Amino acid sequence: MAETKDRPWNVTVRERVLVAALLCAVWGVAIEARLAYLQIYRHDALQAKAQGQVNRRSPLEPRRGDIVDRGGRTLALSVEAASIYAVPSQITDPAAVLEAVCWVLGDCTAKERQDYLERLKKKKKGYAALRRKVSLQVASLLEAQAIPAVGVQPEPKRWYPNRDLAAHVLGYVNLDNVGVSGIEQSFNSKISGRPGSAFFEVDANEKAFSRVERSPVPGDTLELTLDSYLQFVAERELQAGVTANAAAGGSVVVMDPRSGEILALANYPSFNPNRYGDYPEDQLRNRAVQEIYEPGSTFKVVTASAAIEERMFGPDDMVDASAGVWRSGSRTVREAKDHNYGVLSFTDVIVKSSNVGAIKVGLSLGAERLGRYVHRFGFGTKVFGDLPGETRGMLADSSLWGPGTIASISMGYEVGVTPVQMAAAVSAVANGGAYMKPRIVKALRRGTARAEVTPQELRRAIAPDTAASLVTIMEQVVERGTGKAAQVPGYTVAGKTGTASMLVGGRYSATDYHASFIGFLPSRQPAIAILVLVDAPHAGRHYGGDVAAPIFKKIAEAAMRHLRIAPTLNPSVPVLVRAAAEPVEAVMPASNTGGAPRVDVVTGPPTVPDVRGLAAREAIRRLARLGLVARVTGSGTVIDQDPAAGSPIEPGRACRLWLERLIITPPPAPPAPPQ
Amino acid sequence: MARTRPVTDAIGFAVPKDVQNHPVRELDRVRQRELWWWVLVVSVLAAGLLLLAWQQGQWPTIGYRMNAMRKEAVALEAERLQLLLEEATLRSPQRIEEMATTQLHMVVPTQTEAVVLERVRQAAQPSRTLVARR
Numbered sequence: 132m133a134e135t136k137d138r139p140w141n142v143t144v145r146e147r148v149l150v151a152a153l154l155c156a157v158w159g160v161a162i163e164a165r166l167a168y169l170q171i172y173r174h175d176a177l178q179a180k181a182q183g184q185v186n187r188r189s190p191l192e193p194r195r196g197d198i199v200d201r202g203g204r205t206l207a208l209s210v211e212a213a214s215i216y217a218v219p220s221q222i223t224d225p226a227a228v229l230e231a232v233c234w235v236l237g238d239c240t241a242k243e244r245q246d247y248l249e250r251l252k253k254k255k256k257g258y259a260a261l262r263r264k265v266s267l268q269v270a271s272l273l274e275a276q277a278i279p280a281v282g283v284q285p286e287p288k289r290w291y292p293n294r295d296l297a298a299h300v301l302g303y304v305n306l307d308n309v310g311v312s313g314i315e316q317s318f319n320s321k322i323s324g325r326p327g328s329a330f331f332e333v334d335a336n337e338k339a340f341s342r343v344e345r346s347p348v349p350g351d352t353l354e355l356t357l358d359s360y361l362q363f364v365a366e367r368e369l370q371a372g373v374t375a376n377a378a379a380g381g382s383v384v385v386m387d388p389r390s391g392e393i394l395a396l397a398n399y400p401s402f403n404p405n406r407y408g409d410y411p412e413d414q415l416r417n418r419a420v421q422e423i424y425e426p427g428s429t430f431k432v433v434t435a436s437a438a439i440e441e442r443m444f445g446p447d448d449m450v451d452a453s454a455g456v457w458r459s460g461s462r463t464v465r466e467a468k469d470h471n472y473g474v475l476s477f478t479d480v481i482v483k484s485s486n487v488g489a490i491k492v493g494l495s496l497g498a499e500r501l502g503r504y505v506h507r508f509g510f511g512t513k514v515f516g517d518l519p520g521e522t523r524g525m526l527a528d529s530s531l532w533g534p535g536t537i538a539s540i541s542m543g544y545e546v547g548v549t550p551v552q553m554a555a556a557v558s559a560v561a562n563g564g565a566y567m568k569p570r571i572v573k574a575l576r577r578g579t580a581r582a583e584v585t586p587q588e589l590r591r592a593i594a595p596d597t598a599a600s601l602v603t604i605m606e607q608v609v610e611r612g613t614g615k616a617a618q619v620p621g622y623t624v625a626g627k628t629g630t631a632s633m634l635v636g637g638r639y640s641a642t643d644y645h646a647s648f649i650g651f652l653p654s655r656q657p658a659i660a661i662l663v664l665v666d667a668p669h670a671g672r673h674y675g676g677d678v679a680a681p682i683f684k685k686i687a688e689a690a691m692r693h694l695r696i697a698p699t700l701n702p703s704v705p706v707l708v709r710a711a712a713e714p715v716e717a718v719m720p721a722s723n724t725g726g727a728p729r730v731d732v733v734t735g736p737p738t739v740p741d742v743r744g745l746a747a748r749e750a751i752r753r754l755a756r757l758g759l760v761a762r763v764t765g766s767g768t769v770i771d772q773d774p775a776a777g778s779p780i781e782p783g784r785a786c787r788l789w790l791e792r793l794i795i796t797p798p799p800a801p802p803a804p805p806q
Numbered sequence: 807m808a809r810t811r812p813v814t815d816a817i818g819f820a821v822p823k824d825v826q827n828h829p830v831r832e833l834d835r836v837r838q839r840e841l842w843w844w845v846l847v848v849s850v851l852a853a854g855l856l857l858l859a860w861q862q863g864q865w866p867t868i869g870y871r872m873n874a875m876r877k878e879a880v881a882l883e884a885e886r887l888q889l890l891l892e893e894a895t896l897r898s899p900q901r902i903e904e905m906a907t908t909q910l911h912m913v914v915p916t917q918t919e920a921v922v923l924e925r926v927r928q929a930a931q932p933s934r935t936l937v938a939r940r
Binding site for chain 1: 865866867869870872873876884887888890891893894895897898899900903914915
């Protein structure tokens with residue numbers, strides 16, 4: 132202590148300060164070193180760890196495009212549903228979780244319970260799907276139960292709100308929203324859209340606070356040529372006809388012969404695409420496109436077209452069908468119901484559907500010529516393209532046709548066709564000879580842009596005058612021939628019946644037939660062509676004229692009303708309705724073929740007159756007569772008015788007029804004649 | 807007043823060093839102005855940093871709100887689609903016909919009962935009318 136007494140205090144203080152400073156320096160260096168270690172040496176690893184804790188990335192599924200009919204009615208759309216999942220690694224009591232989930236679902240089968248329990252017991256798994264695409268109500272109920280380690284995730288679900296309407300056309304999608312049938316399949320790439328992705332940051336509670344996303348591109352909306360109402364009528368009448376005739380099934384195709392647009396395509400039996408798994412596979416097939424049948428006498432339209440086009444026969448030329456039977460080698464062909472028509476006109480060969488007459492016409496044409504027209508009418512090739520699984524039909528090469536094959540093909544045997552092929556062929560006759568490509572897609576819509584599919588004329592099948600001759604012949608089929616049951620009061624109908632034995636076990640059946648009718652109306656300006664095919668009717672009748680023609684008639688009647696096509700036979704006198712205050716020139720409607728119109732005068736409240744084009748003074752005078760006050764802007768002639776002409780007069784409301792003075796520039800003087 | 811030890815220095819004064827001498831420093835106006843100027847600068851910088859820190863703190867809050875709004879938009883879109891589905895189901899031709907026939911006892915009109923009216927439309931008026939100049 133004597134030493135410290137002699138030591139100056141400032142030295143002692145200085146030393147202590149130095150020690151403190153040294154300690155602070157060491158502490159500071161340690162801090163800096165740790166900072167450098169974390170920020171520089173461990174920078175990448177720590178940053179990756181932080182990003183792993185905060186960053187999340189998830190794919191965004193695009194919304195599948197809607198499918199609508201030609202009037203914009205929704206036929207198929209996707210809505211949000213939910214899928215239930217569990218995290219087995221976090222579940223301690225799988226049985227309790229299973230009971231809780233099944234209580235919410237309410238309809239777990241024994242097999243489902245077993246499946247779910249097996250999945251919940253897999254402790255190493257971090258994810259187990261339980262049930263996909265449940266309704267949002269069920270999902271909300273499940274979330275409200277707060278079952279541990281069970282959650283819901285959103286998933287789109289495809290719905291067909293009209294159930295089995297146009298089911299075979301629409302098709303269906305699988306659990307992963309990929310089209311596997313119908314339009315859903317053939318246009319899957321267009322309507323499925325493009326997925327996006329979202330990158331977001333979450334906090335410790337897994338709540339997102341930052342998000343960057345590449346938005347998914349929704350699928351295109353598909354506008355079909357189908358008319359929902361006509362589709363419904365076709366399905367209704369087909370079902371009624373098949374049931375009434377105790378048949379196995381049937382198809383109906385309704386086409387616009389001018390454009391090739393398919394307005395209705397029905398098959399029976401049908402199915403509900405919302406529950407496609409509940410139906411056998413053969414019921415899911417689109418028979419109108421994927422199955423062939425021998426058309427029978429409806430194919431005589433093709434034979435007749437070829438004969439007239441090649442100038443081999445005219446409508447009044449005579450064909451010898453005497454004896455009522457045709458023989459070639461061991462082959463014998465008789466007329467239906469063993470008729471013997473004798474010698475009859477070419478027209479009557481078709482009207483009475485003479486098999487012998489058709490064979491004689493076909494043999495006169497020969498294989499090469501007949502084969503050429505068969506191809507011109509689209510048989511033996513795929514003509515549609517819009518629906519998957521289309522078959523080209525069955526047709527042997529014409530170079531291999533012997534007399535027996537020519538005879539068969541002339542009357543619609545030894546040739547397999549689809550209902551769509553047959554409808555397209557007769558549509559060519561209806562529209563004057565142009566073979567239009569059948570189509571079922573009208574347009575594709577993406578946002579506000581709309582790309583319309585234009586009608587496509589594939590080729591000219593026959594000349595217009597040939598078509599006109601055939602129309603006349605086919606009218607007589609309905610008027611006095613085998614198709615009388617297809618008559619539609621007030622309309623001229625052209626058509627052809629068909630009755631063909633079905634091939635059963637490699638032999639033609641004596642009890643099973645394809646009964647069909649193909650026709651169009653109004654025959655001189657056809658709006659629709661309809662094919663009706665009924666398979667194996669067993670209610671005592673099997674001819675096309677008895678089974679298919681009545682179905683055609685019912686569909687045609689409803690179609691004419693729906694399309695607002697006025698009757699073409701003995702049309703009623705047009706009725707014009709006019710208001711009492713307005714003089715009007717009688718305007719004759721285009722369909723009026725005679726007779727003065729009947730003018731009915733309706734007295735009702737006065738309306739604002741049309742004063743556009745009048746001078747201001749005259750316009751004001753007319754308005755004043757009706758008690759209206761005019762407010763004028765500009766000068767000259769009235770170019771616009773508000774309220775518009777025809778509006779009811781509202782008391783106290785003024786009528787605004789916009790005037791403009793227009794100057795006509797005289798036309799330039801004609802050039803001087805050359806000297 | 808503190809006691810002090812008398813200190814003899816080289817000159818040998820006997821006067822204690824600690825004299826009653828409390829000099830009062832004269833106020834340095836220039837330095838004081840400079841001091842307040844620096845206080846202002848530092849205050850502004852500090853305020854700026856605080857504002858920046860506050861803004862950074864607001865991002866997560868805004869992010870939460872935006873996320874909530876996005877979820878609300880998604881829910882509204884889902885509801886819209888559900889309503890579209892409901893509308894399409896209600897407009898189904900099968901449903902309409904079933905209601906018409908069973909509840910309203912309506913029937914499909916026969917050909918003579920349904921009359922097709924052809925609509926006669928007048929041609930549209932031209933937008934401008936030409937008049938001759940006198």
